[in-house]
Amino acid sequence: MQIGRQTLEAFSTALLVLDRLPRDASPSRLMREGLAGLRALVPFDAAWWGECSGGIDGLAPRNWLSGRINLSADFAREWNRISALDRFAHESMERLDAVVCQTGFEDPEPAVEAFARRHDLYQILAITRALPHSGLMHFISLYRHQASALFEPAHRVLFEQFSAHLMHRWSTRVAALLSDAGLRAGDAHALVDATGGFVYIDSQLALLLRERFPHWDGEQPPADLVKALREAGSTLKLGALRLATHRCGELLLVSLMPQRRAALLPPREMGVALLYAAGRTHKQIAAETGLSPTTVRTYLREAYLRLGVSDKVALGRVLSGQRPAGSG
Numbered sequence: 001m002q003i004g005r006q007t008l009e010a011f012s013t014a015l016l017v018l019d020r021l022p023r024d025a026s027p028s029r030l031m032r033e034g035l036a037g038l039r040a041l042v043p044f045d046a047a048w049w050g051e052c053s054g055g056i057d058g059l060a061p062r063n064w065l066s067g068r069i070n071l072s073a074d075f076a077r078e079w080n081r082i083s084a085l086d087r088f089a090h091e092s093m094e095r096l097d098a099v100v101c102q103t104g105f106e107d108p109e110p111a112v113e114a115f116a117r118r119h120d121l122y123q124i125l126a127i128t129r130a131l132p133h134s135g136l137m138h139f140i141s142l143y144r145h146q147a148s149a150l151f152e153p154a155h156r157v158l159f160e161q162f163s164a165h166l167m168h169r170w171s172t173r174v175a176a177l178l179s180d181a182g183l184r185a186g187d188a189h190a191l192v193d194a195t196g197g198f199v200y201i202d203s204q205l206a207l208l209l210r211e212r213f214p215h216w217d218g219e220q221p222p223a224d225l226v227k228a229l230r231e232a233g234s235t236l237k238l239g240a241l242r243l244a245t246h247r248c249g250e251l252l253l254v255s256l257m258p259q260r261r262a263a264l265l266p267p268r269e270m271g272v273a274l275l276y277a278a279g280r281t282h283k284q285i286a287a288e289t290g291l292s293p294t295t296v297r298t299y300l301r302e303a304y305l306r307l308g309v310s311d312k313v314a315l316g317r318v319l320s321g322q323r324p325a326g327s328g
Contacts, residue, residue, distance in 0.1 A: 007154070011161070013040075015162075018030070027177075027191070028199050031067055037162075041155075042142065042158050044142040045120075046070040046119070047142050049138075050064070050067060051065050051131060053136050053206075054137065063080055064136060075119065078115060082109070089126075092126045093128050093137060097164075099126070099160045100127070101156060103150065123144040124142070126139060126142070131171060136202065140163050177253070190205050192253075193251055194250065196221060197220055197221065204256065205254070213225070269302055269306075271289065272300060
């Protein structure tokens with residue numbers, strides 16, 4: 001398969017557009033203008049992008065925040081209702097860094113087929129990549145309607161290559177904002193724009209907000225949180241949560257007060273985490289608690305995500321009230 005000179009020149013032009021964006025451009029603007037450049041290379045009728053998880057909360061995969069082009073405001077909320085049944089989405093999450101493609105409305109699950117027909121998602125190109133240090137994944141999906149021509153093999157290549165540049169710039173911009181704000185390692189955090197919508201969120205804060213707001217659908221911040229952000233000064237309290245807020249250019253950084261992290265583990269997870277940090281094995285913990293080894297592993301995985309740690313030593317430090325190594 002060959003890609004012509006004209007296409008390569010268009011690819012280069014689209015990358016230059018990204019480089020010319022202001023250094024303080026928000027991640028949302030970067031993604032939207034980047035997709036506008038991609039559209040000249042890979043024409044599409046609609047697009048969806050954002051952060052997703054493969055079941056970090058023990059439930060179905062879900063979308064935590066998103067942007068969209070030519071899709072309804074309820075698109076992500078609707079998808080979250082059928083996510084457990086969406087085999088295509090599962091495949092994309094399992095095949096990280098690879099473009100996956102699907103054509104046609106037909107699906108073994110009636111709810112998924114109805115969703116695709118309702119939004120005219122006849123053909124899909126999607127790619128999902130790990131989002132460093134967040135516990136979540138970053139995805140882009142492109143759609144063509146039934147009346148449109150099909151994506152060509154060259155489009156898959158162009159999408160894969162351009163999305164790598166775009167998603168790298170997006171994650172680098174997020175990392176720079178968090179670094180400029182002096183965020184400490186392990187803090188749960190999110191970035192919110194002027195409309196009150198999430199621009200970025202990590203798995204710890206996402207899980208905590210879901211527990212605090214059980215009916216939160218993930219598409220927009222919980223209404224109570226938006227209200228609190230508008231009324232708050234440098235800190236705000238929502239039930240057991242105490243959050244700090246700081247300006248990050250045109251965005252607002254929301255972070256969990258770090259000294260509260262260990263206390264936010266549910267009792268059963270706390271018990272398992274304490275035993276593990278004390279040196280017990282998975283089998284020993286299972287025998288002492290009456291849980292299955294699989295449940296013990298699940299609780300530990302959840303504890304690691306909530307506390308922002310990656311090993312037993314860091315887990316012990318957090319549970320004992322010490323700061324993670326390398327934090328300021």
